[in-house]
Amino acid sequence: MEVPGRGPPGEAPWKKLSKEELENQYSPSRWVIRQGAEETLRTYSHIGDEATKKARATRRSLLHVPYGDGEGEKLDIYFPREVSAASRFCLFFHGGYWQSGSKDTSAFMVNPLTAQGVAVVVMAYDLAPKGTLDQMVDQVTRSIAFVQKQYPCNEGLYLCGHSAGAHLASMMFLTNWTKHGVTPNLKGFFLVSGIYDLEPIVYTTINAPLHMTLEDAQRNSPQLLLEAAVTQLSDPACHVLVTVGQHDSPEFHRQSREFYQTLRRGGWNASFEEIHDVDHFEIIWNLTQKDFVLTQMILRTILHEH
Ligand SMILES: Nc1ccccc1C(=O)C[C@H](N)C(=O)O
Numbered sequence: 419m420e421v422p423g424r425g426p427p428g429e430a431p432w433k434k435l436s437k438e439e440l441e442n443q444y445s446p447s448r449w450v451i452r453q454g455a456e457e458t459l460r461t462y463s464h465i466g467d468e469a470t471k472k473a474r475a476t477r478r479s480l481l482h483v484p485y486g487d488g489e490g491e492k493l494d495i496y497f498p499r500e501v502s503a504a505s506r507f508c509l510f511f512h513g514g515y516w517q518s519g520s521k522d523t524s525a526f527m528v529n530p531l532t533a534q535g536v537a538v539v540v541m542a543y544d545l546a547p548k549g550t551l552d553q554m555v556d557q558v559t560r561s562i563a564f565v566q567k568q569y570p571c572n573e574g575l576y577l578c579g580h581s582a583g584a585h586l587a588s589m590m591f592l593t594n595w596t597k598h599g600v601t602p603n604l605k606g607f608f609l610v611s612g613i614y615d616l617e618p619i620v621y622t623t624i625n626a627p628l629h630m631t632l633e634d635a636q637r638n639s640p641q642l643l644l645e646a647a648v649t650q651l652s653d654p655a656c657h658v659l660v661t662v663g664q665h666d667s668p669e670f671h672r673q674s675r676e677f678y679q680t681l682r683r684g685g686w687n688a689s690f691e692e693i694h695d696v697d698h699f700e701i702i703w704n705l706t707q708k709d710f711v712l713t714q715m716i717l718r719t720i721l722h723e724h
Pocket residue numbers: 444445446447448455459462513514515518519581582698
């Protein structure tokens with residue numbers, strides 16, 4: 419598919435990029451500074467793997483819990499040492515452009531959060547080409563409804579997503595929960611190096627397994643949907659943190675900033691943080707560390723908002 423031609427002023431800035439530059443902007447591993455692209459991707463899965471093994475060895479957990487009937491509809495729950503019936507949960511949605519990644523290598527934040535009394539849920543969704551964007555969004559919705567139904571006395575559900583997972587989490591701003599028979603007790607969103615407008619993705623090689631049409635992309639773009647929303651459903655009690663890594667590409671910076679601005683205009687209690695000296699991958703693998711600035715922001719939000 420060709421990138422649509424240069425448009426009038428005020429049109430999306432990515433439309434002025436060549437096909438090669440668009441591909442470049444949406445290839446996070448090309449922007450890392452401390453290692454090569456391949457090595458970074460290997461380190462990312464290695465750290466995720468090790469963090470998950472450690473979490474499963476040192477924390478009480480419920481693994482591979484079905485939240486739906488589909489084969490891939492499973493989630494892992496990691497508990498803090500003192501389990502109270504009314505607890506705070508952080509639900510993590512992994513990245514990988516909706517086509518890679520796994521809950522079984524994504525327990526990055528589990529140890530530092532459970533050490534502070536926060537339960538962590540890491541969910542799986544059907545990756546492309548098996549899953550479509552619409553199906554993934556529906557799976558994320560159902561996984562959240564499932565957690566709310568299992569733990570109706572929870573003191574707050576917080577959604578954290580990285581990259582494509584931040585996209586999936588941010589679609590929850592648009593969810594109508596009535597057909598799910600439950601309203602989740604959503605108290606916060608941590609959106610990390612996310613994508614909120616999927617339209618440019620349609621014109622990159624990322625779309626090969628996704629098979630998104632322009633309509634699919636628009637229907638699944640929280641940036642467009644929130645801009646167009648007539649009735650604002652913002653919840654002042656819910657805090658939204660939009661973050662991007664200093665070494666994320668300019669397009670990732672633009673997407674995060676614009677989404678943050680749209681949330682603010684819609685009345686959301688949102689803040690924006692560029693995380694110093696980290697790339698697209700370090701920003702998430704550093705969540706294994708309790709003193710990483712983003713781990714601290716997440717913990718502060720969860721622990722002090724009550
Ligand atoms: N966003 C991610 C999150 C997690 C794991 C991979 C990615 C990637 O983007 C991989 C892409 N193929 C890259 O090399 O840049």
